[in-house]
Amino acid sequence: MRTTRLVVPAVAGALAVAGLTGCGGGDDKQDAKTDGPIAVKASDTTCEVGTTEIEAGQVTFAVTNSGSKVNEFYVYAAGDRVMGEVENIAPGLTRELRVELPAGTYETACKPGMSGRGIRGALKVSGTAATVAPDAALSQATASYQRYVQSQTAALLTRTEEFVAAVKANDVPKAKALYPVARTYWERIEPVAESFGDLDPKIDGREEVVEEGMEFTGFHRIEKDLWTTGDVSKDGPIADQLLTDVKAIVARANAERLTPLQLANGAKALLDEVASGKITGEEERYSHTDLWDFNANLEGSKAAVAALRPALEQRSPDLVAQLDREFATVENVLGRHRAGDGWKLHTDLSKAELKELSDSINALAEPISKVAAVVAR
Amino acid sequence: MSGPGTDGAPRGSRLSRRRAITMAGIGVAGVAGVAAGAGVLTGGGDHAVATDRAAGAVPFLGEHQAGITTPAQDRLHFVAFDVITKDRARLVALLQEWTAAAARMTAGRDAGLIGAVDGVPEAPPDDTGEALGLPPSQLTLTIGFGPTLFRDAEGRDRFGIADRRPAALADLPHFAGDALRPELSGGDICVQACANDPQVAVHAIRNLARIGMGVVSVRWSQLGFGRTSSTSRDQATPRNLFGFKDGTANLKAEDADLLREQLWAQPGDGPDWMTGGSYLVTRKIRMLIETWDRSPLAEQEQIVGRTKGRGAPLGGTGEFDQPDFAARGDDGQPVIAETAHVRLAHPGQNGGAHLLRRGYNFVDGSDGLGRLDAGLFFIAYQRDPRRQFVPIQTRLARHDAMNEYLRHVSSALFACPPGVRDPADWWGRALFS
Numbered sequence: 001m002r003t004t005r006l007v008v009p010a011v012a013g014a015l016a017v018a019g020l021t022g023c024g025g026g027d028d029k030q031d032a033k034t035d036g037p038i039a040v041k042a043s044d045t046t047c048e049v050g051t052t053e054i055e056a057g058q059v060t061f062a063v064t065n066s067g068s069k070v071n072e073f074y075v076y077a078a079g080d081r082v083m084g085e086v087e088n089i090a091p092g093l094t095r096e097l098r099v100e101l102p103a104g105t106y107e108t109a110c111k112p113g114m115s116g117r118g119i120r121g122a123l124k125v126s127g128t129a130a131t132v133a134p135d136a137a138l139s140q141a142t143a144s145y146q147r148y149v150q151s152q153t154a155a156l157l158t159r160t161e162e163f164v165a166a167v168k169a170n171d172v173p174k175a176k177a178l179y180p181v182a183r184t185y186w187e188r189i190e191p192v193a194e195s196f197g198d199l200d201p202k203i204d205g206r207e208e209v210v211e212e213g214m215e216f217t218g219f220h221r222i223e224k225d226l227w228t229t230g231d232v233s234k235d236g237p238i239a240d241q242l243l244t245d246v247k248a249i250v251a252r253a254n255a256e257r258l259t260p261l262q263l264a265n266g267a268k269a270l271l272d273e274v275a276s277g278k279i280t281g282e283e284e285r286y287s288h289t290d291l292w293d294f295n296a297n298l299e300g301s302k303a304a305v306a307a308l309r310p311a312l313e314q315r316s317p318d319l320v321a322q323l324d325r326e327f328a329t330v331e332n333v334l335g336r337h338r339a340g341d342g343w344k345l346h347t348d349l350s351k352a353e354l355k356e357l358s359d360s361i362n363a364l365a366e367p368i369s370k371v372a373a374v375v376a377r
Numbered sequence: 378m379s380g381p382g383t384d385g386a387p388r389g390s391r392l393s394r395r396r397a398i399t400m401a402g403i404g405v406a407g408v409a410g411v412a413a414g415a416g417v418l419t420g421g422g423d424h425a426v427a428t429d430r431a432a433g434a435v436p437f438l439g440e441h442q443a444g445i446t447t448p449a450q451d452r453l454h455f456v457a458f459d460v461i462t463k464d465r466a467r468l469v470a471l472l473q474e475w476t477a478a479a480a481r482m483t484a485g486r487d488a489g490l491i492g493a494v495d496g497v498p499e500a501p502p503d504d505t506g507e508a509l510g511l512p513p514s515q516l517t518l519t520i521g522f523g524p525t526l527f528r529d530a531e532g533r534d535r536f537g538i539a540d541r542r543p544a545a546l547a548d549l550p551h552f553a554g555d556a557l558r559p560e561l562s563g564g565d566i567c568v569q570a571c572a573n574d575p576q577v578a579v580h581a582i583r584n585l586a587r588i589g590m591g592v593v594s595v596r597w598s599q600l601g602f603g604r605t606s607s608t609s610r611d612q613a614t615p616r617n618l619f620g621f622k623d624g625t626a627n628l629k630a631e632d633a634d635l636l637r638e639q640l641w642a643q644p645g646d647g648p649d650w651m652t653g654g655s656y657l658v659t660r661k662i663r664m665l666i667e668t669w670d671r672s673p674l675a676e677q678e679q680i681v682g683r684t685k686g687r688g689a690p691l692g693g694t695g696e697f698d699q700p701d702f703a704a705r706g707d708d709g710q711p712v713i714a715e716t717a718h719v720r721l722a723h724p725g726q727n728g729g730a731h732l733l734r735r736g737y738n739f740v741d742g743s744d745g746l747g748r749l750d751a752g753l754f755f756i757a758y759q760r761d762p763r764r765q766f767v768p769i770q771t772r773l774a775r776h777d778a779m780n781e782y783l784r785h786v787s788s789a790l791f792a793c794p795p796g797v798r799d800p801a802d803w804w805g806r807a808l809f810s
Contacts, residue, residue, distance in 0.1 A: 261499065326591060351560075355594070359461055363591025373500035 037062035037096060040110070042071045042089070047110030047119035056103045056127030061086075063110075064094040069341065072111040075099055075123065079324060081306030082148055087114075087155040087185075103127040113341030114181075115295075117331075137311035138260045138375070145263050145307040146256075149189050152300075153250040156185035160246045167222055167232050167239040176226050180284075180292035180342065183219060187296035188303070190273060191266035192253050199249045203242065206283070218242055220286075227286035260308060264372035267304035270297040271365040279358050281346040291343035294357070295334060301368065302327055308375060316374045319367060326364035333360045395487050395509050431573045434513035437483045439796040441641065444517030445655055445733065445758050446630040448609040450571040453601030453737040454578040455659065455754065456586065457564025457789055458593035460526060465536045469809050471592045475520075475585055476803040485513035488584035505587070507580050514574040518581055520804045521657045521791025524548055526565040541808060543647035545656055545761045546792045552774035554785065561661060561787035564596045569657075569756070571735075575602065597787070599661060601737020601754045608735055614688060614696060617753055618664050618738050619782075621681050622688030625696055626723060628733040639731040639760055646760065650807035653795030655758040658766045661739075661787035664752035669782045680778045682717030690719060702726065716778040722769060730765045732757040752783075762790060 037060040039050040044067035063073040063086060074085040075097070083106065084099030103125050109118035159182035166175035186193060186204065194200045201209060203218045210216045217238050225232045232239075258266065277283040278294040305312075305323060312320050333356055337344045349357075435443045460468060478488045487493055489503025496502050527542035529535055568585055572578040579600070586595050605617045606624030610631050617623040628635055637643065642651045669677070674685060682700065683690055690700035692712040702720055704712040713720050724731045735758070740751040759765040774780070794805060 264499075329591075359590075359594040362594075363461075366587070366590045369501045373497050376497065376499040 036060075040064065040073060040108070041066060042073065042110040042112065043067040044069050044112045045119075047073075047108065047121060049108050049121050049123065052108075052122060053124045053126065054101075056101060056125050059099055059101050059125075061097040061099075061108075062094055063089055063097060065089045065091055067091060067112050069113040072114050072118070073097055074107075074109040074111070074118065075101070076107045076109060077104065077306075077309075079306055079309050079320070080302060081144070081309050082303055083144075084147065085151050087151050088158055101125045114184075115341050116335075116338070137314060138308075141260050141263060141307040141311055142257055145258060145304060148303045148307065149192055149256070149258075150254050152185045152189045153253050156182065156189075157246060157250050159185060160243055164239040164243045167226075168236050170233050172226060172230055172232060175222070175232065176287070179219070179223060179226065179287060180289040183289070184292055184296040186219070187273075187293045188300035189253065190297065190300065191262075191269045192256060192258065193249055196249055196252050199245050199252075203245045203249065206285075218245070223284065223286045260311065260375045261372055263304045263308055264375045267301045267308075267371060268365065268368045270301035270304070271361055271368055273297050274361050275358065275365065278346075279354055279361065284346065288345040288347045289343070290346040291334070291337055291349075295343060298327075298330060298334065305368070305371065308371065312371065312374060315377065319370060319374060322367045323364070323371075326360070326367060330357075330360040330364050333357055395485060395492065395504075395511075430515075432512035432514055434484050435515050435517050437480045437518075437797065438799060438802075440798070441653055441655070442517075442519045442793055442796045443483070444519035444569055444571050445640070445735075445793070446608055446636065447515070447517050447571070448612055448630070449604040449606055449735045450515050450517070450573045450578075451602075451604055452572055452575040452578050453604075453754065453756075454570045454575070454582045454598065455601070455756070456568050456570075456582045456598040457523070457596045458566045458568075458586075458589065459596045460535070460565040460592065461594045462592045463535070465809070467592050468536060469805075471589055472805045472809070473803045474588055476797060478584060478588055479518040479581075479804070480797075480800075482508075482581050482584065483513060483516045483518060485511075485516075488581075488588070505580065505584055507583075508577050511574055511577050511580075514572040514577040516570065516572040516577050516581055518585075519569040519571075519657075519793060521567045521569075521793040522546075522805065522808065523564050523566065523789065523791050525563060536809075538808060541648050541650060543642075543651050543792055545642070545647055545651075545763060546790065547763060549658070549762070549767065549788060549790055550771075552770050552785070554774055554780055555788070556784050556786055557788050558786050561597045563789050564791075566593060567657070567659075567789065567791045575600070599739060599754050599787075600741075601739050603738040605736045605738055605753055606734040608733060617736075618666060618740075618751055619669055619677070619681070621677075621683060621685055622696065623736075623753075624734050625683075625688055626719075628731045635731060636733075639765070640733050640758060642760055650794060651792055655733075655760065655793050656762050657791045657793050658755075658757045658759070658762055659787070659789045659791075660755040660785050662753045662755055663750070663784040663786050665782045665784070666749045666751055672782075679714055680716075680718060680782075682713045682719030691717075700725075714778065716776050718773070718777055718779045721772045721777050727769050727772070730769060732759050732765055732769070758793070 038054070040061050040063040041048040042063055042065050049061075061073060061075075063071070065071040068091055070091070071089040072085065072087050073089065075083040077083050083101060084097050086095050086097040089095045106123040106125060108121045108123050111118035159178065163175060163178040163182045166178055193203070201214075204220065205216070205218055206220050207216055207224070219242065221238055222232060222235055222242070225235055274294050274297045278290045278297065281288065281290050283293055284290045309320065337349065337353070435447055437443060462468060482488055487504035491503045493502045493504040493506035493509055524542065524546050526535065527539050527546075568582065570578040570581045572581070582598065586593075604615050606627050607614050608627065608630055610629055614622040614625050628639055630636070640655055642654050642656070644652050646652070678684055678691065687694075688696040690698055690713060692701050692704045693699075700713055700719055700723060702711070702713055702723075702725070706712050720726055734756065736753050736755040738751070739754050740749060742750055744750040757766055794808060797804065
């Protein structure tokens with residue numbers, strides 16, 4: 001969590017993009033251009049996409065998870081810009097992804113265990129590639145990021161429900177396992193969630209920010225009980241309240257439309273989160289699962305930049321190249337600290353390893369801090 | 378990138394915001410050390426001149442780097458960087474960008490071309506702003522290259538310059554009693570910022586570190602608040618935290634022959650890129666203040682070999698009297714003890730080896746046991762550490778009575794190239810060309 005709001009003054013209004021209706025991942029106006037959905041067979045080690053050369057237009061993937069881990073499926077444009085994704089595909093389940101794909105080269109990815117770069121494959125979309133006008137590129141950024149937020153909030157809700165259920169069942173091991181997973185979806189969209197200042201401290205407030213007369217609630221309260229006393233038998237009401245608050249924030253976040261400038265500042269804010277709260281181990285001081293948050297912040301920042309990418313490529317290709325390079329560096333450095341499908345504990349990292357992470361975040365955050373001015377010009 | 382020339386030289390047409398604010402603040406005195414007339418208006422002739430000079434700018438371009446024989450300023454911010462890129466081109470680009478920023482900041486201007494407050498509202502300013510309204514304050518920025526820039530710990534030639542490492546840049550040996558902390562020692566590149574205003578020195582290092590993100594990472598840094606040496610005969614000898622005058626026998630800017638012989642690398646000494654440069658040794662020396670303060674005056678003076686008041690060598694009367702190391706007292710003992718600091722460190726006792734010292738006192742707060750975390754950040758420039766610092770420190774480490782009150786916790790060695798000659802030149806050009 002952070003103590004200051006994501007503030008984007010006056011200029012945001014001037015940039016607000018008009019005429020965005022109907023750009024989201026609408027389920028209701030599917031045109032049946034393809035012959036039924038493209039089947040994707042996902043296991044813990046494979047990701048077979050039925051067809052890898054398709055026509056431009058509306059495409060539907062039906063992703064079946066035959067593995068033992070929860071899976072995700074993504075379609076990426078250059079720079080890992082998410083064109084569409086479906087999260088939280090439980091073992092045995094099939095879920096559909098509908099996505100509008102203009103002509104171009106893409107990548108598909110399954111992410112068994114919901115982590116890492118995933119199992120990648122090429123996807124070629126033929127047809128006429130429409131050149132995107134500058135303003136259109138920005139308006140698409142808003143729509144693209146809104147799709148991302150909606151996918152994350154859906155998973156946040158599901159995972160919070162599971163976490164709350166485990167807490168109420170007094171299943172401490174399960175609650176501990178679910179805690180960093182649920183928080184991943186929160187951390188990816190933290191700047192959006194934090195724009196609702198009344199709910200953020202209730203959901204994500206750390207003990208020291210609680211003011212007099214306010215109860216210490218939310219994720220971190222339950223974290224403290226899980227990891228210090230191991231007793232959550234009295235946390236039922238707190239868990240219920242967490243779910244209520246998460247539901248409220250999900251509804252509000254889904255309705256929120258961030259301007260391109262807000263996206264740019266959000267991408268930076270996420271890295272500031274990493275630099276100030278995760279590197280230091282302040283955020284997850286009881287569970288020490290800070291690296292989960294680190295990774296989620298990084299992914300969220302990358303998603304915001306990816307949404308802006310077409311506009312940035314038109315306006316500042318050098319900056320895009322710099323961002324690509326530095327994102328890759330951070331991912332590489334962070335990747336050394338994977339543990340299974342998750343991450344090492346903050347307390348398992350040496351000071352030198354933390355400094356290396358800090359250096360890589362600083363190296364990325366400097367060019368990211370220049371994105372807003374490029375978007376605004 | 379064309380080097381600092383295009384943007385580093387002062388421009389007549391466009392004043393930076395910092396310069397404009399500064400000039401308004403100082404009024405007619407100006408910022409470039411223009412003393413004429415200022416005395417009349419401020420009513421305090423000499424004082425006004427001195428103030429002006431302290432506020433003015435030290436030229437950035439020159440045969441040698443500024444910040445070595447420049448009269449020692451009052452404040453220090455010293456930083457050592459690790460280079461974290463493997464890409465030589467990025468390192469070179471940074472050195473060029475740094476040179477341009479250093480040229481601007483030493484002239485009292487903002488670090489970036491746009492400045493702290495003149496950019497678009499959506500962009501972070503390219504200067505951090507805390508020096509707005511402050512004069513140049515004789516800021517000097519001096520760069521040096523450490524042994525690890527040439528080869529890493531595994532012996533790899535990191536940037537294709539291993540064959541250009543000067544023999545004089547040999548790793549320092551372990552000295553008796555060294556309690557060095559690796560994380561506070563060494564470094565691939567250093568920058569010494571000295572200024573008469575601490576905010577100006579900190580501003581310079583902060584902005585250079587920011588420009589360097591992704592290419593370099595700050596390894597350690599040190600603030601110093603009071604100079605402990607004079608590098609010019611115009612300056613009075615200051616005191617260190619033991620309360621003694623320090624640096625009486627220092628090399629001084631006026632000693633032209635000695636500087637050639639003892640300070641500047643000469644043609645044929647080593648690789649050409651260092652000719653006109655100098656080798657820098659830094660040592661962070663923690664002083665055990667509380668136990669020192671409890672020791673009797675006579676013992677303190679015996680340990681130093683000088684009087685505490687005037688700084689005269691024992692047996693002499695004036696600060697600049699030559700110490701008489703042969704003199705013996707009524708008891709038959711040497712007047713200046715065999716283990717006295719001044720005897721062991723004096724050029725006359727070290728085959729004529731001099732150092733140009735420009736160290737600073739430091740206090741890093743307290744140490745958790747209620748003791749002052751304080752001491753001397755020793756800085757010494759020389760032509761060849763193998764003939765100067767190393768033999769002197771070897772003797773001191775073995776015999777100096779003062780060691781009881783000292784802990785050397787940090788050590789570093791750097792090759793400081795000659796000055797940036799002209800607007801097209803940049804820090805390290807000869808090394809990387």
